[in-house]
Amino acid sequence: MATQTDSRVPQIGQRNKKGQLVTDPNELFFLSPRTPSFLTGSEVIREAIRRASVDFSVAYPITPQSEASSLVGELYAEGYVGDYMRGESEFAVMGECAGAAFAGARVFTTTAGPGTLRAFENFPMWAGSRLPIQVVFTVRGVNSPLTIQPDTLEIAFMLETGMLLWHAESAQDLFDFMLKGYYVAEQPEVHLPIGVICDGFFVTHTKDMVMMTPEDRTLPHYDPYRSPVVCMDMEVPPVRMMRDPFVMKSNYISYMTHASWQLEIRAAIERSRKHTIPLLDGLIEVENSDAEIMLVASGTAVSQAREAIRLFRDKGVRVGLVKIKTLRPFPTEEIRKATEHAKHIFVPEFNVAGWLAREIKSTIDRNHRVVAGPHVAGGMTMPPEIIVEEIEKHMAHRRNKELVHG
Amino acid sequence: MKKRINIRMSGLGGQGVVTSAHLMAMAASHEGKFAISNPFFGAEKRMAPAESYVRIGEEKIYDRGELVFPHVVMVYHPQVITMGKSYTMPFYSGIKDGGLIIINDDIELLTEEEKEDLAKKKITVYYVPATKIALELAGTELATNMGMLGALAGLTHAVTMDGLDKALQDRFGKKYVASGGTATLDEAIKKKFAKKEMLLQKNLETIRRTFDEAEAFAKKNPTFAVNVS
Amino acid sequence: MYNVAEVNAEACVAQKGCRLCIMYCPEANCIQLDTQKMKAVIVESRCKGCELCVVVCDAAKHNAIKMVAR
Amino acid sequence: MANRIQINKEFVDIMPQDYLDLVENGTFESPNRGWKDFGTATELIAEHSLCAGCPESIAFRHIMASIPNPEDTVMVGSTGCTSLVFPMIAVHNIHSLFGNQNAIATGLKRALAVRFPDRVKDVIVLAGDGATVDIGLDMTLQSWFRKERFTTICFDNELYANTGGQESGLMQKGFLAKMAPVGKRFDKVRLPEIARESGCDYVAIMTASKPSLVEKVIKQAVLIAREVGPTYIQIYTPCILEIGKQSMEGLQEMRTSEAPGERFKFREFISPEAQSFLDGLAEKKKAEKIAATT
Known part of the structure; x- marks a missing residue:
């Protein structure tokens, strides 16, 4: 089994190539000094990603998240993000995120409103595939006639996707939820995608005071070998997965498999409580x-x-x-x-x-x-x-x- | 509720209403006050209505979004009134009793009916030719928003000159991330001045002029006070 | 009852380098080469009875495979 | 990196026999692997549930025998008949949704490059014509525009086989099918030409009638994708069921369709960059051969 520690990945106590100190998550969240900064929500997204050791991020413009994903691009140019690209549509973006997560990367993307719905088919797939991708939904109206205004209707669609969903009240919540979200979503017994939701414009375009952790400290890297399902990098010996694929089979084994897997996703959501409660000081x-x-x-x-x-x-x-x-x-x-x-x-x-x-x-x-x-x-x-x-x-x-x- | 001042800034796209709201909030925040600022959420275009909001207070502010019940309404362009380029009709809709209106012009723009209505609500109306002053002192109408901020600060003392100075340093002195249109305007104003220091200085001069005049007005009108609730 | 392929070892020319049936069988590890006898052998449990091996063997005029009922 | 595919000694006694076979007799890390391993080695594809005589399974076997580095290859599939095979292949593979295979491969390849900057990790997409050309065309093309470094293989059976034979973009004009009740009204989409124009450095259209040719094309495509740019292979894998053929007629159907002037006559496009890369490979091989004999 290839669970050896990759020497290329800096461990807690070491510095990454940007000179950031890889910090124990709890220390980062609770013991690091915090300094007040007056920022828009979009800038807060950039600052959280700067401190999150993200391997891969995909961007696609849609109001009101465009600013945030452009700012993540600047982080990439500065060398804080492993790889970054503009996808071709939200449906493709979420596929690109999934591919990277299957390969064992920590992934970030963000979208809003119609983008969320265009991407929709991907979210239950992410959950079913146990991909701990983080997406920030900067929610906005999804109705016709065209609107770019904030409206939280889109959350109703997200509720049963099997994702963890945290709803930020403010830019401060957004900052904390994004960092803590990775920690909870990547726990082996949870290992689910997480949607950090903030209300478009009300948070993204509003300047507010946020208490920030130091710029030179970052979360430990994601360890894909702690995943409950195999990471698709051919480092762990392959196995022919099934004698008889469940797809398109009508038999009780197939029913049971699909039923229990869905229940397992929901159980994993519930198991996230014990990690979330201490981090967020209660749900x-x-x-x-x-x-x-x-x-x-x-x-x-x-x-x-x-x-x-x-x-x-x-x-x-x-x-x-x-x-x-x-x-x-x-x-x-x-x-x-x-x-x-x-x-x-x-x-x-x-x-x-x-x-x-x-x-x-x-x-x-x-x-x-x-x-x-x-x-x-x-x-x-x-x-x-x-x-x-x-x-x-x-x-x-x-x-x-x-x-x-x- | 502890003291709070809610300001609605109405103007046209390109006049810097969003920048002024951010500057105001940054200034307040430098002075240890609580502040939140945000633009109106829409696809703003040059010369189309644009609005932004700033809330300043002595305790943590949660309220956000567009200001429906402001204490202060600022009019950055006469067309906000004369051509109805405003998100609300009339432009002062929702203003709280005892509030303040600051208009960028030096001629009377209000109808008799409007004046009567405002008098009933004990609203003070203050005219400041911010664009003229901007052209005179900074040599560009792009500094109109500076003139408006000076008047606002001089009348309300919601922030000090020192706070505004620091906010200006933050905004124009270092790398700042602005969205498309704003970034283009930032470039335009930077080109106008050979040096960043010059830009900061001219802006500050504009603010100082309108601040002083407004402060003098406030002193001469002792009955006037923004009823900050 | 269904049909599976059966190799007539005497007619099979695998020792001369022929691999036609092995190459064209759609199933993996269904027709194997017995490296001692140098003959093709059918793994009956994997044979779906498509007859493609018969087709290629007959086309080469080896006529070494026929379908048999099991 | 030798002997990467092995079983922990402590687990040997509990491993299933076919897994032991795979590790013992599989062709991982075999430098000259190819169709010649058939019959003597354990293939990297096991029993599958495709129809008897399905040409798609012939093509799948040939491909699995030909990929140059299976021990460092990850494959991406899409929904369709291939999803009945993917669970039975012995390289990591991903099924996510229908049509987004090139988006998945994009993220996969890039993330593998981030995680393993000094190692080769090949990515191969294998999907049907519906997934590649119809529902997924946007993502297929965009991955080529972006010059993503992976190989796209399209199993072209000219219809939607898994859902029961509906019209697809790669179907021939005039073909009578479900959802084309009066015959398909427009031409077979010229994806190989589009691929060339979209930035692919290597394009081939063919059938699976000759394992040696499949082997050559797959090896070239994977190596060019690794070093130069995106590659595309379109292989005719007729659905014998839906075109009314018997199980033993698939091979003849492929041979007929690749005759001169037919739509699957072997064609290849190699960009100048890819050609000089291939020339370099050939020269290297030649030099090695000379060195070995002297």
Whole structure:
């Protein structure tokens, strides 16, 4: 077995060709000094990749991720990324990423909206092939007529692909999720693709303060020989894989194989919890858990909810918040517990479908407490004032109903 | 809620409204304040409506996206008002009571109806001929945004001259990654001045002029205060 | 019941360098060369009965292979 | 790098017999491997479930016998009849989706180059005509435009065999097929010519009727892809089932189609760069031979 350490790959404590110190992940995440930097989300993507020892990255332009993938290209020119190319379409890009991941490389790409959907067939293939590729989805509208505005509908399509899905609230989340995402996704018992999602423009094009790890420290390289499936580099002796390929066979062995493999992917998602919880300080974050009114949200909607809570606080109304960090694995138990005392649960979302509200409704008991909304869609922002107004309207309506019905 | 100032900058593509929002936020951030800036999310084209937003405050700011309820509305080009080249109608839609409007011109642009409406909301309207000053001091209308920033800082003291100076150094003094159109304009303005220092100095002079004038106006109008909530 | 190829060792000219059936068999390691006897041998469990070996052998007028029922 | 393919001694007693055979009698690391190993060596392809008499399996055997460095070769397939064979070959191989094989190979080849900068790692794509020319044409061509260093082999059976004989871009004009109920209305796509114009340094169109020719072409294509640029081979592997032939008629069908003036008459394009590379190889071989005899 060719599991010998490749002498070409610098190990922890050594420096890579750019002079970066290869650092133990936990040390990098928690002990490295952090310095504040005022950056756009796109720049944050570049900075995370600079520190991620990425072997291969594929780019294709689509608003709003184009800037980020161009910046990764600059990193390649500087020598921080092994190889980099412009693909021909998102479908091909994801294929190119898959090929590189099959070959044992750490891979990065990013896309958005229509690009995500064009590439779609690849994502369950990645998961089924256990390729720990990281893709940053800078979500935007997918509807016709053409839009380039932020809208989180595309996430609804991603939920059952078998990928890990983490939803960043801010540029800071984006930076941390990208680095920690590689660590979790590459664990042998997880080994799945990860989608780090950020809301297009609201994160990518907004300048915000981010606490950055040092530029001269980087994650250890990916070790493809820790993969639960064979890395396709002919370094491990080949084996004829099957006597009888499962494809296009209708027999119980084939059914069982496909069923158990799908369940295994889902089990691997669940097994990612134990690595994710300490790294992200839980799959959710809770504020004012004793409040009767709770807001449950992910992504930028969390930020807007935080501001709404401040406005309520000024009015003397206590409102709580559950921030969902990971959509897959879905923090079912955590949300149940955090909303136990809530009488009214509002789910603000940047899409018309209300997919997050649906997820929550199917998760908690007494789900009549869940109000799907407020919603904005098509790129509109959700001013905190509007959240407050919507909630007040709803509460007044409820009070009136109670009065009428005694 | 602790003090917060939300500024909406409306202009035309190529006038540097996005750059000004970033500069403003960078200046505030240099002064230890919290700030977030972002452009309007669209395919901006030269001379088409363009908008950007900056939020500055004393505690962490989460709010992002376009500003629906601003304290300050800045008009970088008269056509924002006269030709309705604005994302919202009227251009001051959503402005908070006691707010401030800064317009780049030296002639009256508002209708009687609009003036009445603004008076009811106790809005201060301040005219600054930023493009004229830019041409006079920097020799290019590309410094219009500098003039606008000076006026904004002079009126609100949301940031200091020192903060703006540092932000300018950040933006033009080192390698900066800008998207397509912005990068082209950056090149244009750099060519205008032989040296980077010259560019920085001329920009700063423009800011200083409008800052001083605006600060004097604020002193002379003691009733005026941006009602920062 | 199905047909498989069978080599008549007496008629097979593998010792003269003929490899036609081995070359054109679509199955891997189905027709082998017995290097002691220098004759082609059929691995019956791998033979799908396509008769291509018969075709090439007959075309060369060796007529050493025929299909037999198993 | 000798003897890379071996079994850990501790595991020998639990390894299946055919795996032991493969390691003992396979042709890994054999410098002059080729179709002549047939009959005496364990082939790098095992029992497969293609139809009796399928010319595709003949071609597959010839190719597996001819690739110059199987111990450092990774293959990429696509959906179709070949997916019934790939699980049974003894080199690492990837099936991902239908039509994206050249994109997969692009990432694969580049990542292998990043990981093994000082070693040869060959990548070979093998897919049907539907995958290569119809659904995957974009990725096929783009990989050639970009001069990606791998070999693309198209098993051209002029229809979609695995789904039941539908019209494909490489089907002949006028052919009556499913989804071409009144006959195919346009010409067979001229992919070899397109390949030449798209940046391939070596192009060949042929049938699998002559193992020695397949061997020569495959070796040239892989070596040129390794050192010069992309290469493309289109091999006629008729689907006897769908064109109404008997299992023993596949070879004759190939021979008929490669006759002078027929559509699979052997043609080859070699770019000047590839030619000078081949000349260099020939000279080297000659020198070695002379050195060996003196």
